[in-house]
Amino acid sequence: MKFSELKIDEAILKATEKVGFENMTPIQENAIPLALKKVDLIGQAQTGTGKTAAFGIPLLQFADPTNREIQGIIITPTRELAIQVADELNGLGRYKGVTTLPIYGGQDIQKQIRSLKKRPSIISATPGRLLDHIKRRTIRLDHIEHVVLDEADEMLNMGFIDDIRSILEKTPADRQTLLFSATMPKAIRLLAEQFMKNPEKVQIKAKTLTVSGIDQGYVQLKESEKFDVLARFLDLHTPERAIVFGRTKRRVDELTRALQKRGYTAEGIHGDLTQSKRDHVLKRFKNDQVDLLIATDVAARGLDISNVTHVYNFDLPQDPESYVHRIGRTGRAGKQGMALTFITPKEMPHLGSIEHVTKQKMREIKAPTYHEALIGQQKSAVQSIEDLLSNAKLDSYKQLAEDLLEGKDAVQVVAAALKALTKEPDATPIRLTNESPLMVKRDRKRPPRGKGRNYGHSRDRYQGGNKDRYQGNRDRNQTNRNRKHAQQH
Numbered sequence: 074m075k076f077s078e079l080k081i082d083e084a085i086l087k088a089t090e091k092v093g094f095e096n097m098t099p100i101q102e103n104a105i106p107l108a109l110k111k112v113d114l115i116g117q118a119q120t121g122t123g124k125t126a127a128f129g130i131p132l133l134q135f136a137d138p139t140n141r142e143i144q145g146i147i148i149t150p151t152r153e154l155a156i157q158v159a160d161e162l163n164g165l166g167r168y169k170g171v172t173t174l175p176i177y178g179g180q181d182i183q184k185q186i187r188s189l190k191k192r193p194s195i196i197s198a199t200p201g202r203l204l205d206h207i208k209r210r211t212i213r214l215d216h217i218e219h220v221v222l223d224e225a226d227e228m229l230n231m232g233f234i235d236d237i238r239s240i241l242e243k244t245p246a247d248r249q250t251l252l253f254s255a256t257m258p259k260a261i262r263l264l265a266e267q268f269m270k271n272p273e274k275v276q277i278k279a280k281t282l283t284v285s286g287i288d289q290g291y292v293q294l295k296e297s298e299k300f301d302v303l304a305r306f307l308d309l310h311t312p313e314r315a316i317v318f319g320r321t322k323r324r325v326d327e328l329t330r331a332l333q334k335r336g337y338t339a340e341g342i343h344g345d346l347t348q349s350k351r352d353h354v355l356k357r358f359k360n361d362q363v364d365l366l367i368a369t370d371v372a373a374r375g376l377d378i379s380n381v382t383h384v385y386n387f388d389l390p391q392d393p394e395s396y397v398h399r400i401g402r403t404g405r406a407g408k409q410g411m412a413l414t415f416i417t418p419k420e421m422p423h424l425g426s427i428e429h430v431t432k433q434k435m436r437e438i439k440a441p442t443y444h445e446a447l448i449g450q451q452k453s454a455v456q457s458i459e460d461l462l463s464n465a466k467l468d469s470y471k472q473l474a475e476d477l478l479e480g481k482d483a484v485q486v487v488a489a490a491l492k493a494l495t496k497e498p499d500a501t502p503i504r505l506t507n508e509s510p511l512m513v514k515r516d517r518k519r520p521p522r523g524k525g526r527n528y529g530h531s532r533d534r535y536q537g538g539n540k541d542r543y544q545g546n547r548d549r550n551q552t553n554r555n556r557k558h559a560q561q562h
């Protein structure tokens with residue numbers, strides 16, 4: 074079905090064309106017509122399949138730019154996602170004149186207050202900062218008609234529930250509530266229904282929870298081997314753009330420094346960095362100034378960065394849902410991608426749990442040898458020459474080439490050039506602080522051989538040192554916050 078078959082304003086349709094959308098994705102096809110009827114809705118579809126536009130287009134259709142009130146809010150678990158969603162809605166709303174303002178922690182609140190005076194129709198916000206504005210009365214939710222919880226399971230899962238409830242209490246009871254995520258565990262769905270009215274469920278049926286375009290593998294290895302193995306994979310794969318997920322902020326910092334020491338262009342992102350640093354790092358990654366983004370789960374959900382070719386789980390994610398979202402940063406909008414997960418022997422039971430939830434087997438991959446890594450780099454050097462041969466103006470180099478070849482064997486000269494271009498695997502010694510293995514929860518019934526979910530839904534059930542996973546996603550100067558969360562700051 075095409076967007077043109079929807080009953081939406083011409084101005085929105087024109088914008089979909091402008092951004093290059095023609096056919097709707099299945100979640101859009103199923104969710105948009107329903108959402109346009111102003112019913113409550115729970116939408117679930119695989120990562121990278123266009124859920125943002127699935128809730129964004131109805132919100133834009135309902136929005137009246139001449140109305141001076143905020144009419145729709147979208148709540149997201151991270152600041153980067155709030156910004157991204159606002160960007161996408163501003164793109165789709167441009168001809169209709171509907172503006173969406175991102176509201177998130179770590180940005181100057183006065184600046185946000187000034188932007189709010191320009192009367193946006195929609196805001197996309199992180200819960201903490203939104204509550205701040207509500208308390209300051211710089212945002213009033215009395216006229217809200219539509220609320221979206223993007224990555225709903227995540228926000229309800231991780232202790233945002235009280236915040237979400239306080240926010241929803243400030244909105245009119247007859248509002249429309251939309252919930253979206255690629256994962257929607259049943260317990261969360263039941264919880265969510267508490268603040269929804271007979272929600273319709275739009276679940277895009279797929280054989281697997283992860284998209285088929287992602288080639289999924291795992292490597293069994295010791296904790297102490299992880300870094301060298303990662304480096305070899307990076308040399309072998311020469312990813313155009315990759316995200317490496319680590320369990321903790323310390324891990325991300327150490328890994329980033331270690332990769333830089335070995336000559337990779339890597340930058341880290343996590344919740345302890347200032348927002349301007351986070352923005353800067355993400356911008357450099359998107360602009361191709363950095364090949365490798367090293368991240369905590371702050372970057373696991375929702376981020377849509379084109380052409381991320383590889384995702385490496387340097388540390389096992391906390392739960393199968395987190396796995397689904399992390400690897401979903403690649404293979405988006407029908408593209409191909411590769412996801413590789415490192416698992417230490419003690420963590421092996423988690424493999425079955427992940428496969429059980431994703432309904433997808435992962436293939437075992439052996440760590441590359443030095444020689445294989447070297448071949449990867451040599452191929453990359455050959456490729457860069459091939460690219461130059463077909464694209465570049467080489468006139469100013471031709472005389473040099475002739476001089477160089479004078480009296481020499483051409484193959485010998487090209488071999489030397491290739492050697493100079495090849496980044497031979499570097500063995501600079503690196504020591505990382507060990508992370509303890511992700512523990513298997515023992516007090517729940519588990520099917521034999523780990524073929525079942527070992528994970529609970531709440532963070533405090535896990536062990537393995539990920540307490541800081543969500544710090545910094547939320548806004549710090551809040552009082553009376555969720556108790557569980559506050560203890561971890």
Ligand SMILES: Nc1ncnc2c1ncn2[C@@H]1O[C@H](COP(=O)(O)OP(=O)(O)OP(=O)(O)O)[C@@H](O)[C@H]1O
Nearest residue numbers: 094096097098120121122123124125255375377406
């Ligand atoms: N109908 C469409 N045609 C072509 N591209 C689309 C269409 N809808 C969305 N896209 C593009 O697909 C990409 C993924 O979309 P989006 O970020 O909304 O995915 P998502 O389902 O929200 O994923 P996640 O679960 O990771 O949040 C974006 O780059 C978006 O612009």
Ligand SMILES: [Mg+2]
Nearest residue numbers: 124125223375
């Ligand atoms: Mg999304």
